[in-house]
Amino acid sequence: MGPDSSQDAQTVSQMGEFGLIDRVISGREQSPGTLIGPGDDAAVLAAPDGRVVATTDVLVENVHFRFDWSTPHQVGRKAVAVNLSDIAAMGAVPTGLLVGLGCSPDLPTHVVDELSAGMWEEAQQVGIGLVGGDMVSAATLTISVTALGDLQGRAPVTRAGARPGDVVAVAGRLGWAAAGLAVLGRGFRSPVAVVGAQRVPEPPYAAGPLAAAAGATSMVDTSDGLLADLGHVADASKVAIDIRAELLEVPQRLTEVASALGADARHWVLTGGEDQALAATFPPDRPLPEGWRQIGEVAEGSGVTLDGAVYEGTTGWEHWR
Amino acid sequence: MGPDSSQDAQTVSQMGEFGLIDRVISGREQSPGTLIGPGDDAAVLAAPDGRVVATTDVLVENVHFRFDWSTPHQVGRKAVAVNLSDIAAMGAVPTGLLVGLGCSPDLPTHVVDELSAGMWEEAQQVGIGLVGGDMVSAATLTISVTALGDLQGRAPVTRAGARPGDVVAVAGRLGWAAAGLAVLGRGFRSPVAVVGAQRVPEPPYAAGPLAAAAGATSMVDTSDGLLADLGHVADASKVAIDIRAELLEVPQRLTEVASALGADARHWVLTGGEDQALAATFPPDRPLPEGWRQIGEVAEGSGVTLDGAVYEGTTGWEHWR
Incomplete structure (x- = not known):
């Protein structure tokens, strides 16, 4: 399917998996630490600290968000934010995101466009991008995000170190x-x-x-x-x-x-x-x-x-x- | 809910999120490179190469697997295998897995037990573990796995380097x-x-x-x-x-x-x-x-x-x- 027909496609089914991935990724700017971005078997990110921080959160339509309450753009931002927050809670800075998107073949393409625009907007607030992902068919819209981060030489801050007097x-x-x-x-x-x-x-x-x-x-x-x-x-x-x-x-x-x-x-x-x-x-x-x-x-x-x-x-x- | 009542719970709803996570994780052996495993805001893995390889794949019930064809144990192995394969395809060795599991409140607990046993079996074939994840309520069983890997000093092997004569x-x-x-x-x-x-x-x-x-x-x-x-x-x-x-x-x-x-x-x-x-x-x-x-x-x-x-x-x- 050429780029012209992709532009006109109305649902993810008509767009196809690769056309849709291209739509989420193309024209976006990756961080300097993204050594290999989307499009290969896996992404490669710089991990200058010699350690990598990793967390994942899944958001499901009508469990974690509702489109009568939030726009796809807002849902995209939130899906990224809840993961970036976990990276921050370890004392790390984020380096990249992977997104697994499950959606119905009937989903209008513009919903994916707005979701991904929201994810990118939140990601770029901290200077990172979507470096990889997967798109699959699913009855319920499901967004699973994995965020990676770097500790910049600091010790990770866990939940276990609080001391009396703190x-x-x-x-x-x-x-x-x-x-x-x-x-x-x-x-x-x-x-x-x-x-x-x-x-x-x-x-x-x-x-x-x-x-x-x-x-x-x-x-x-x-x-x-x-x-x-x-x-x-x-x-x-x-x-x-x-x-x-x-x-x-x-x-x-x-x-x-x-x-x-x-x-x-x-x-x-x-x-x-x-x-x-x-x-x-x-x-x-x-x-x-x-x-x-x-x-x-x-x-x-x-x-x-x-x-x-x-x-x-x-x-x-x-x-x- | 104490551990005793957890043992007897029949569905994920009765078990609760934290009981279920404990069941997937407890008693398992993590790799030496797992600096912080499950239970905190994020995991921390060694990335000795200074780069990290990352990939994610989502499997949805009745799209990617069927329980009349495969056991939960087999589905768990496959969900991990398809991700580890992507790490191998970059020339890297895997270092850890994160798993996002969406399942119905009515799902019998033993299905989660068998799924996670399958995931751990496949992971331990390559010496790694489940270092983090998320469990959420979802109408359709959805397994999203992220695998991380280390290049051990080698250049990543992409799809773009083939040359005439190869x-x-x-x-x-x-x-x-x-x-x-x-x-x-x-x-x-x-x-x-x-x-x-x-x-x-x-x-x-x-x-x-x-x-x-x-x-x-x-x-x-x-x-x-x-x-x-x-x-x-x-x-x-x-x-x-x-x-x-x-x-x-x-x-x-x-x-x-x-x-x-x-x-x-x-x-x-x-x-x-x-x-x-x-x-x-x-x-x-x-x-x-x-x-x-x-x-x-x-x-x-x-x-x-x-x-x-x-x-x-x-x-x-x-x-x-």
């Missing part, structure tokens, strides 16, 4: 996506600030490597919600984490939205996922790096508390429950 | 999986040799790095079928490739099966995918490495021919067509 801090927004989800769930499309946060997270990518360079002892991204993900840190590090309510900012905008919906803004901040904020622990004796704000302390013991008490309510979100 | 050679089986597919498609379950080849490929993993070390000028895995994949090499290298029929082995077993089905065994050898054989081009002046056999030559021009003539018939398999 400061607990966060970078990025908390509760905004949960507020947006609540709004969308009631059938509203505004306020745009919270709905937009649900559609496309704004992870604090740079804050991850900054935290690692500043000596963070543990770090996690808050995709399951702040309390749940700090729970993972507490478990892995065998420590207790206490959040101080007075330090936990509840943005005025969220309070307003919660008031309108009869909801609890602080609950969104404590348990909402999908903002992809970062949470980390730092030694107590030095200033926090840019973009980080203290919310609590690490102590001996186990579990996560709010002002010393177990928080009553769901502590995050688990699939299939 | 020898064309293959390693691994050709046509066996296609024969098995034909048998299964007629409702038979034997001969086991060809049906087994369709269920689980046996890619010649070691032949990839051997070819790279022997100076292979181009290499590809034949997942789309020999003619189609050599077509990719011809296009990328801007050369013509001629296969000599007298050099192209058509195994007696395939001839027998084809005869019984009224099919053409050579057609399977030329166009069948899924055996994950490797095809490569080598300089003409040196012996082929172990496991490789010549099937033709590279010339100036374009396209792929059989004894100088265009092969009449489909040249491979494309999604959505």
